[in-house]
Amino acid sequence: MAAASEGAKFTVIPLRVSPGSTVCRQLFVKQHRVRDPDPQRPQDRTLFVLNLPPYINQECVHRLFSQCGTVTSVELQEKPGPSTKSKAQKSKFFSRPLAQGFQVAYVVFKSSAAVKHAVSLKAQEPWVLTTAQHLLRTGVQKWAEDYCSSITDPRELQDHIDQFMEQHDQDQAELQAMAEAEEGVPDEDGWVKVTRRGRHPGIPRTEAANLRLVQREKQKRAQRELLNFYSWQHREAKREHIAQLRRKFEEDKQKIALMRAQRKFKPY
Structure with missing residues (x-):
């Protein structure tokens, strides 16, 4: 089966959902090689996998490719691209959307020999996704499980x-305590940090914050001057119009008076 895709340098691995399934799918695998190496995906130890079903998960991929060698990590994505591990998940209640189509995987092995073993597999019995020991839900069971897991308690x-709010309040209290401890103590250059006083004291202002404050004041002053200029312009226009x-x-009054003076009685 490996000869079926020699042009693309992929190795074909047959796959069945269950031991009694009559439908046989195919996985396409090859060694991961890119121009810009990713430290999370060493090129000599990473296997690139195509045509993974939507209902497959990382645990199942890990179990399947452990037949070739020790697997250190598995990363599933909807399409090939840079690693998404660096994007930390903010909350478990807002996880990524479920895959709608076939997926790709990047399987990182402990040794490069495992990658060579995977890409050199010949015709063999199909791999099985779900067994009695390793159950993988598919079809309606999978949809029902996804729906139940999407409901938040x-x-x-x-x-x-x-x-989260308790941790936020604790962080703010620590910042305020640090600001109060450093207030009045000069730094290496002799500068002294000054905090706002009043009902709501804040953290010390940095040089960048002071520059932003000065720039904001300049913008406000320019807007006030512009508004005053427009107000003066409107007043002058009104005065000119009244004049x-x-x-x-006055000209109309003079014309009327002249016409009255020139008017004569002409009965015929």
Whole structure:
């Protein structure tokens, strides 16, 4: 079966969902090689896997490829690309969306010999995804399990929020204590940090914060000057308009008086 994809340098591994399944799928594997190496995916110890079903999970991939050697990590993705391990999950209540199609995997082995063993597999019996010892839910059972796991327990979520807010308040208290301890103590350059006083004291202002504050004040002053300029311009325009109306009124009065003086009685 390995000869079926020699052009793409992939090795084909047959796969069945269960021992009694008549449908046989195919996994395509090859050694992971890219121009920009990723330290999380050593090229001599990483296997790139294509055509993984949507219902497969990391534990199942780990178990299957452990037949080739010791597996240190498995990373599933919807499409090939950079590693997503660096993106830390903010909360377990807002996990990534479920895969809608076939997936790819990056399997990292403990030794490079395991990768060579995987890409050199010849025609063999299909690998089995689910057995009595390792049950993998598929079909309606998988959809029902995903739906039940998507429902959040309100009490568990509230406990998570309370822990987060408690940690946040503790961090803020530590920052405030550090600011109060450093207040009035000059640093190496002789500068003294000054905090705001009043009902809501804050943390010491840094040089960058002071520059932002100065820039904000300049912008406010410029806006006030611009508004004052426009107000003066409107007042001058109104005054000029009133003066023009008065001049026109006086001219009309003179014209009317002249017409009355020139008017004569002509009965015929």
